[in-house]
Amino acid sequence: MGDSLSLWNLVMNASWIGKLVMFSLLLISIMSWIIIVQKWIVLSDAEKEVFGFEKRFWSGMDLSQLYRDGSSKQKNNTSVIGMETLFRSGFKEFTRLRQQPGIESDAVMEGAQRSMRVALAREEKVLEKNLPILATVASISVYLGLFGTVWGIMNTFVSLAGQSQASIAVVAPGIAEALLATEMGLFAAIPAAIGYNRYASKVDTVIHSYETFMDEFSSILHRQAHTKRVQE
Amino acid sequence: MNKFHPMAILLKAEGYPPAVIASVLMHACLLVFIFGRSVESSNFVAIEDPVIMTASAIDINPQRLRRLKRLELERLADSRSREEAEARERERERERELQQQAQRERDAQERQLQEETERLRQEDLNRQREEAARQQLAEETRSREEEARLQELERMAREQSDRDAQANQLVGEQLIIAEYATIIRRTISQNWQIPPSARNGMTAVVQLQIVPTGEVVGAIIVENSGNSAFDRSALQAVERVERFPELQDLQIGVFERNFRTFSLLFRPEDLLR
Numbered sequence: 001m002g003d004s005l006s007l008w009n010l011v012m013n014a015s016w017i018g019k020l021v022m023f024s025l026l027l028i029s030i031m032s033w034i035i036i037v038q039k040w041i042v043l044s045d046a047e048k049e050v051f052g053f054e055k056r057f058w059s060g061m062d063l064s065q066l067y068r069d070g071s072s073k074q075k076n077n078t079s080v081i082g083m084e085t086l087f088r089s090g091f092k093e094f095t096r097l098r099q100q101p102g103i104e105s106d107a108v109m110e111g112a113q114r115s116m117r118v119a120l121a122r123e124e125k126v127l128e129k130n131l132p133i134l135a136t137v138a139s140i141s142v143y144l145g146l147f148g149t150v151w152g153i154m155n156t157f158v159s160l161a162g163q164s165q166a167s168i169a170v171v172a173p174g175i176a177e178a179l180l181a182t183e184m185g186l187f188a189a190i191p192a193a194i195g196y197n198r199y200a201s202k203v204d205t206v207i208h209s210y211e212t213f214m215d216e217f218s219s220i221l222h223r224q225a226h227t228k229r230v231q232e
Numbered sequence: 233m234n235k236f237h238p239m240a241i242l243l244k245a246e247g248y249p250p251a252v253i254a255s256v257l258m259h260a261c262l263l264v265f266i267f268g269r270s271v272e273s274s275n276f277v278a279i280e281d282p283v284i285m286t287a288s289a290i291d292i293n294p295q296r297l298r299r300l301k302r303l304e305l306e307r308l309a310d311s312r313s314r315e316e317a318e319a320r321e322r323e324r325e326r327e328r329e330l331q332q333q334a335q336r337e338r339d340a341q342e343r344q345l346q347e348e349t350e351r352l353r354q355e356d357l358n359r360q361r362e363e364a365a366r367q368q369l370a371e372e373t374r375s376r377e378e379e380a381r382l383q384e385l386e387r388m389a390r391e392q393s394d395r396d397a398q399a400n401q402l403v404g405e406q407l408i409i410a411e412y413a414t415i416i417r418r419t420i421s422q423n424w425q426i427p428p429s430a431r432n433g434m435t436a437v438v439q440l441q442i443v444p445t446g447e448v449v450g451a452i453i454v455e456n457s458g459n460s461a462f463d464r465s466a467l468q469a470v471e472r473v474e475r476f477p478e479l480q481d482l483q484i485g486v487f488e489r490n491f492r493t494f495s496l497l498f499r500p501e502d503l504l505r
Binding site for chain 2: 006007008011026029030031033034035036037038040041042045126129
């Protein structure tokens with residue numbers, strides 16, 4: 001036992017419950033890292049989009065021109081995300097209602113805001129997707145590792161009871177094997193916890209800027225609706 | 233304006249494919265890195281037994297020594313007789329070979345003769361008949377010899393397995409003795425208080441009388457160290473133990489042969505090292 005004490009041997013000599021725990025922890029770790037990388041891609045993209053779209057929006061460009069740009073982008077198979085979808089849904093609803101005669105400007109405003117709120121809810125859903133899984137992994141995998149460790153140490157002590165002479169060489173491999181489970185649990189939990197906290201605050205920031213934009217845009221639409229009405 | 237999204241292509245699948253690839257790759261690298269190098273046992277700091285003293289059990293049980301010597305002698309005698317038997321066997325083999333050689337030569341001569349006498353039909357016939365009879369005889373003797381040799385081999389194998397069984401038993405007993413000697417040694421070590429006057433090189437041998445319940449019924453110094461305080465401390469260590477409850481578990485035969493009278497060597501070097 002002493003000569004070939006490698007980590008691999010420790011894993012292979014573990015009881016089947018220990019193996020099960022370690023295997024599931026490995027799967028959980030892989031899953032949480034998939035989510036971490038995927039969330040990182042989605043969120044950094046959303047942040048970039050917020051920055052870029054706000055710049056374009058406030059550059060003094062004609063709003064209908066901006067809308068047409070988005071349409072041509074969609075035709076080129078490039079998806080439109082984030083703030084631009086808010087703008088598009090609000091602007092579309094606004095122009096559609098405005099073209100119909102006999103609708104009050106307050107009603108037009110209300111319709112545009114409602115459609116923007118719907119778009120906002122959809123964007124929120126995309127941004128927050130999978131985050132609860134990260135939170136679950138962060139809290140569960142520690143317990144799972146602890147379970148494996150306690151089980152392993154219990155087995156070690158049970159086998160120790162059958163020995164007439166207890167020595168450190170008898171207990172050491174069993175305890176090392178047991179501690180491996182905790183180690184794997186922590187290994188899965190720490191990045192998941194960090195990822196969850198970081199991404200939750202990022203999502204908050206992005207959604208907050210969406211809401212701000214929504215308010216600003218509806219104030220612009222509001223001004224337009226009422227000035228047009230006054231001119232008529 | 234159109235190249236606003238450099239990563240837009242990734243976003244179609246919400247970034248899952250690169251995430252899966254990255255995560256799996258990372259874990260694969262990690263596993264290879266961790267499991268690839270084995271933890272050498274020499275990297276561990278060896279934790280030595282905190283030995284305070286070693287009281288090694290030396291064996292001066294005369295019965296056992298005599299028995300061991302007898303076994304040794306038997307084994308020697310056995311191997312010698314086996315060698316002799318082998319030598320005899322080899323001798324016989326050589327003789328047989330010589331005979332066969334002669335036979336073969338004779339056969340050749342006869343065949344020559346046969347060629348000569350091929351023209352003379354009746355003589356040839358006679359000779360053939362003779363030869364057949366002789367061949368039969370040779371066949372019979374050969375088969376008998378073969379049988380004898382097989383029997384010999386069988387007997388040798390049987391002896392060998394007997395000896396092996398004996399040896400196995402002896403080894404098993406040695407292990408048991410070693411285990412219990414360790415227990416005794418440890419118990420006494422824990423109870424020994426070495427006097428300050430003890431010096432390196434002092435040795436005392438104490439002979440114990442133990443009964444099968446594990447109780448120590450007698451302890452005498454058979455070899456003193458020249459320092460009475462040291463001798464007394466050794467005796468006190470034994471007296472303080474009074475009883476080895478583990479010895480109850482021993483088979484009575486093993487106990488009688490090895491632990492009925494039992495000698496312990498007390499030596500303070502390890503303490504003063």
